[in-house]
Amino acid sequence: MRINVILFVLVVLAWIQSCSRDKVVDRIYQTKNVVVVVIDGPRYTETWGQTGRPNVPYLNGILAPVGCTHAYFYNLGGTWTTSGHTALTTGIYQNINNTGGELPQNPGIFQHYLKKHPDENAFAWLITSKDKLEVLANCKDSKWKNKYLASTDCGVGGNGTGYRHDSITFRRVMYALEERKAKVLFVNFREPDFSGHKGDWTGYIRGIQQTDSMVHEIWKYIENDPFYKGKTSMFVTNDHGRHSNGVSNGFISHGCDCEGCRRIHLWSFGPDFKSGVVLNEAADLLDVHATIGELLQLHTLKSSGRVLTELFKK
Numbered sequence: 001m002r003i004n005v006i007l008f009v010l011v012v013l014a015w016i017q018s019c020s021r022d023k024v025v026d027r028i029y030q031t032k033n034v035v036v037v038v039i040d041g042p043r044y045t046e047t048w049g050q051t052g053r054p055n056v057p058y059l060n061g062i063l064a065p066v067g068c069t070h071a072y073f074y075n076l077g078g079t080w081t082t083s084g085h086t087a088l089t090t091g092i093y094q095n096i097n098n099t100g101g102e103l104p105q106n107p108g109i110f111q112h113y114l115k116k117h118p119d120e121n122a123f124a125w126l127i128t129s130k131d132k133l134e135v136l137a138n139c140k141d142s143k144w145k146n147k148y149l150a151s152t153d154c155g156v157g158g159n160g161t162g163y164r165h166d167s168i169t170f171r172r173v174m175y176a177l178e179e180r181k182a183k184v185l186f187v188n189f190r191e192p193d194f195s196g197h198k199g200d201w202t203g204y205i206r207g208i209q210q211t212d213s214m215v216h217e218i219w220k221y222i223e224n225d226p227f228y229k230g231k232t233s234m235f236v237t238n239d240h241g242r243h244s245n246g247v248s249n250g251f252i253s254h255g256c257d258c259e260g261c262r263r264i265h266l267w268s269f270g271p272d273f274k275s276g277v278v279l280n281e282a283a284d285l286l287d288v289h290a291t292i293g294e295l296l297q298l299h300t301l302k303s304s305g306r307v308l309t310e311l312f313k314k
């Protein structure tokens with residue numbers, strides 16, 4: 001009889017333990033807000049990879065010393081604008097129409113975030129110079145399509161209306177930070193890609209320098225505003241590079257798997273991350289997605305990437 005009671009207690013204890021193992025326990029991070037800035041289409045050889053880094057003085061001199069730089073960072077999918085951005089927002093490499101005529105197959109970070117925080121549409125923002133990137137707010141998956149949609153501010157006046165100047169996008173981004181207090185903010189600047197496609201080397205270099213300066217302004221605001229300070233992680237990356245010299249027409253185009261198209265840059269900053277380190281672990285666009293999912297504890301999110309654990313403080 002006594003043995004039966006002991007056995008019963010043991011079975012109940014084992015059951016309770018297995019239940020508690022199944023429960024997803026939220027990790028506590030200091031990060032409450034995430035900002036992603038995508039600088040469209042510079043080559044590594046004109047940004048972090050250039051001796052002295054003359055085109056990215058803010059990244060090199062001010063941002064890198066307080067954040068983490070991945071020295072071996074890649075787009076391993078289609079090296080086009082919409083596919084590069086889709087990899088960042090959905091965590092999956094997908095061959096997707098590059099003109100804004102197709103939604104991503106899978107839900108993006110915004111949709112997962114708004115499923116978890118249904119009252120926060122006004123705090124999830126997609127702000128892009130390229131109108132076609134408005135597709136990132138939605139997806140084809142019937143369980144998610146037209147649900148949990150972020151606020152969008154893309155191109156001249158939404159998908160199909162054309163690109164706008166980065167200075168306009170920059171003002172909209174600052175407005176979203178200052179007045180809207182965006183909690184999930186995803187930004188695209190069209191330069192230096194826009195000038196690169198025109199074959200304008202001077203404009204291409206200026207585009208790298210100007211976006212470097214805009215990123216610095218965004219970072220400065222985050223660092224000094226009481227709402228964001230100490231609670232915000234920021235990622236600065238690219239959707240793709242451009243052809244290496246000697247491949248096709250060089251810096252003018254992109255879209256293949258040459259080193260110039262694949263190799264890009266990632267700078268990560270935030271209260272949960274180390275500061276002033278250059279990381280030599282190889283990483284790619286999908287890993288940014290997985291890392292944001294971890295920081296914001298988006299348990300519905302499925303990513304083919306890995307959480308960049310090397311960023312995190314011990």
Ligand SMILES: [Zn+2]
Pocket residue numbers: 040041080081082193239240
């Ligand atoms: Zn692009």
Ligand SMILES: [Zn+2]
Pocket residue numbers: 242243244247254255256257258259260261
């Ligand atoms: Zn290429």
